[in-house]
Amino acid sequence: MSETNYxxxxxxxGKLPEELKDTVTLTNLDMMVExxxxxxxxxxxxxxxxxxxxxxxxxxxxxxxxMSVGMSAFDISRFGSEVFRATPRQADMIxxxxxxxxxxxxxxxxxxxxxxxxxxxxxxxACTITGGxxxxxxxxxxxxxRIIPVDVYLPxxxxxPEGILDALLKLQQKIRTESYVERRKRRYAQTAVRYVDYDSxxxxxxxxxxxxxxxxxxxxxxxxxxxx
Amino acid sequence: xxxxxxxxxxxxxxxxxxxxxxxxxxDLGIGSKRLADSCGVETIEVAAADMEVALKRxxxxxxxxxxxxxxxxxxxSPESFDSVYHLWSYTDPEKELVxxxxxxxxxxxxxxxxYVTSITPFWAAAxxxxxxxxxxxxxxYIGHPYLRRIxxxxxxxxxxxxxxxKQLIDALNDKNPQSFR
Numbered sequence: 001m002s003e004t005n006y007x008x009x010x011x012x013x014g015k016l017p018e019e020l021k022d023t024v025t026l027t028n029l030d031m032m033v034e035x036x037x038x039x040x041x042x043x044x045x046x047x048x049x050x051x052x053x054x055x056x057x058x059x060x061x062x063x064x065x066x067m068s069v070g071m072s073a074f075d076i077s078r079f080g081s082e083v084f085r086a087t088p089r090q091a092d093m094i095x096x097x098x099x100x101x102x103x104x105x106x107x108x109x110x111x112x113x114x115x116x117x118x119x120x121x122x123x124x125x126a127c128t129i130t131g132g133x134x135x136x137x138x139x140x141x142x143x144x145x146r147i148i149p150v151d152v153y154l155p156x157x158x159x160x161p162e163g164i165l166d167a168l169l170k171l172q173q174k175i176r177t178e179s180y181v182e183r184r185k186r187r188y189a190q191t192a193v194r195y196v197d198y199d200s201x202x203x204x205x206x207x208x209x210x211x212x213x214x215x216x217x218x219x220x221x222x223x224x225x226x227x228x
Numbered sequence: 229x230x231x232x233x234x235x236x237x238x239x240x241x242x243x244x245x246x247x248x249x250x251x252x253x254x255d256l257g258i259g260s261k262r263l264a265d266s267c268g269v270e271t272i273e274v275a276a277a278d279m280e281v282a283l284k285r286x287x288x289x290x291x292x293x294x295x296x297x298x299x300x301x302x303x304x305s306p307e308s309f310d311s312v313y314h315l316w317s318y319t320d321p322e323k324e325l326v327x328x329x330x331x332x333x334x335x336x337x338x339x340x341x342x343y344v345t346s347i348t349p350f351w352a353a354a355x356x357x358x359x360x361x362x363x364x365x366x367x368x369y370i371g372h373p374y375l376r377r378i379x380x381x382x383x384x385x386x387x388x389x390x391x392x393x394k395q396l397i398d399a400l401n402d403k404n405p406q407s408f409r
Contacts, residue, residue, distance in 0.1 A: 102400060103381045135403070138388045139380065142401045 034181045041179050048092070049175035050080040052120065052168065055091035057111065060098025062125040062158040069161035079168055088114040093171070094148075095164070099127040099134060100141045109192045112148045118183060120175070122167055123150040126157045133157070148192045247272070249325045252292055258282050263328065271326040279329045280345045286315060286325065287351065293317045294325055300347075300357035302365030304391050308332045309342045311367055331367070346372040364389040 058066055069076045076082055085091040088111045100108055112121065123144050126132030131142035141147060151174060154167040244262040246254055247270040253260050258281060260272040274282050286294045294315035303310035308330045317323040331342040346369035348354045358369040359378040366387035369375055377384060386393050395401075 103379075105400065131401075131403070136395075136401065138393075138395045138401075140401075142403055146400055 037180050042176075044180070045176045045178065048118070049172040052079075052081050052092045052171065052175070053083045053085050053090065054081055054093045054095050054122075055088050055111065055115070056084045056086050057094050057108075058097040059100065059104060060125070060127065062095075062097035062127075065158045065161055065164065066095055066097045066124070069164045074161040074165065076165065076168065079165065079172070081168060088112075089116065091115060092118070093120040093122060095122045095124050096128040096144045097124045097158075099132070100144050100147075101139050102141060103139070105141050105147055108144070109147055112192045117187075118175075118180075120151045120171055121148055122152045122154055122164075122171060124154045124156075124159060124164065124167070126155060129153050129155055248323075249286065249292060249294075252289070253282055253285070256285055258285070266326050269324045269326055271328065273328040273330055276329050276331060276344050279327070280347060283313065283315075283327065283347055284350060286327075292323065292325075293319045294323060295319070297347075297351055297353040297357075300354050300361055302361040302367050302389070303328075304365060304389065305330075306391075307334075309336075309365065309367055311344050311361065313347075341366050341368045343368040343370050345370055346375075348372050363387070366390060 054066075058064075068074060070082065070084060081093075088094075092115070094108075094112060094115065096108065112119070121144070123129050127134060127140070128144040131137065131140055134140035136142070144150060152167045152171045154163055156163055159167075244264070246260070246262055249270055250260050250262050250272050253272070253274070258274065258278050260274045260278075260282070263271040263273055265271055286292045287297075294317050296316040296318050298314040298316050299312075301312045301314075303312055311329045311331070313327040313329075315325045315327065329344055331344060333342075336342050344367060346354070346358055348358060348369070349371055355373070356378060358372055359375060361367050362369060362372075362375055363377040363379050363384075364387055376382065380388070385396075388395075
């Protein structure tokens with residue numbers, strides 16, 4: 001299935017394999033979108049970056065700081081993010097405020113997948129970046145980037161509310177510089193890890209496997225290389 | 229001039245004299261063994277078969293009045309699994325007792341969990357504590373109304389706070405493949 005998915009058009013440079021000429025018709029809709037995006041993106045990105053609505057998601061003490069930043073003392077609404085939505089369908093961003101345990105991980109993946117594209121993740125606090133003080137614990141996911149892609153890392157235990165504002169500004173910079181078409185190309189890389197072999201507990205992820213294979217090949221090539 | 233080292237205090241006798249609650253149980257015909265006090269609190273060990281009756285008596289008697297169950301916990305000793313009950317009294321805060329039930333590892337069949345009678349039927353406070361002890365330490369409480377994992381996911385394998393627990397190494401945590409914790 002994934003091999004014949006040329007309708008995206010962008011990954012293959014618009015070329016169609018010979019054997020599919022009879023059955024597949026490429027439209028130039030994608031090319032039009034690509035051309036339009038040069039005009040539309042700056043405006044759309046400006047609008048989106050100033051209305052990043054976070055999801056109400058807090059699992060630990062970081063959530064206290066997240067609440068604090070929503071209140072009037074720090075006032076995240078100055079940056080357009082005051083609307084904490086209670087459903088992922090209406091949110092643009094998850095602030096993973098708190099430790100993610102193995103029990104919570106499936107729920108977080110579901111929430112991430114329910115977010116409409118474009119979606120962003122801010123990994124807030126030491127626990128969600130590396131596991132933090134639950135380093136090598138049996139029950140804690142050692143970094144939320146092991147299950148969902150992360151846009152901004154915000155270290156601290158917990159970070160100050162000013163830190164959240166700073167991370168939000170960084171995220172806004174990122175949103176302003178990105179392009180819709182470029183983002184669509186990375187669509188697979190943006191998906192959450194979701195295939196887990198329940199017998200071994202290992203993640204079945206073809207992309208990750210390919211990357212690891214490439215790294216292995218590179219290392220082998222380096223080892224086989226004759227001396228300088 | 230240095231004083232010669234003071235002689236070491238004599239080792240405690242093997243049989244400690246029965247404390248207040250040990251004597252109370254003895255008068256009722258329930259045998260118990262006094263252990264070293266834990267933080268100044270009388271600590272006794274009772275046989276698994278006597279535990280239910282002993283705790284009922286300690287709870288309901290006006291003489292003892294230990295009507296508050298603080299916690300039920302588990303202990304993985306080299307020789308045994310222990311189920312530990314901390315009792316306290318609302319009416320007399322001076323009264324406190326630790327009851328241990330020792331389940332020898334040698335008596336547990338291969339692949340089976342140690343078990344002890346549940347006190348949840350007459351002491352509802354034990355409900356979640358026993359579930360937690362079952363979850364993390366793997367002690368089954370016979371007669372518990374809903375003995376299911378309470379902290380870990382339902383399909384968790386093993387009991388994490390045991391000494392022989394092998395930590396899962398997978399994509400969520402492969403930091404230390406040599407970890408034996």
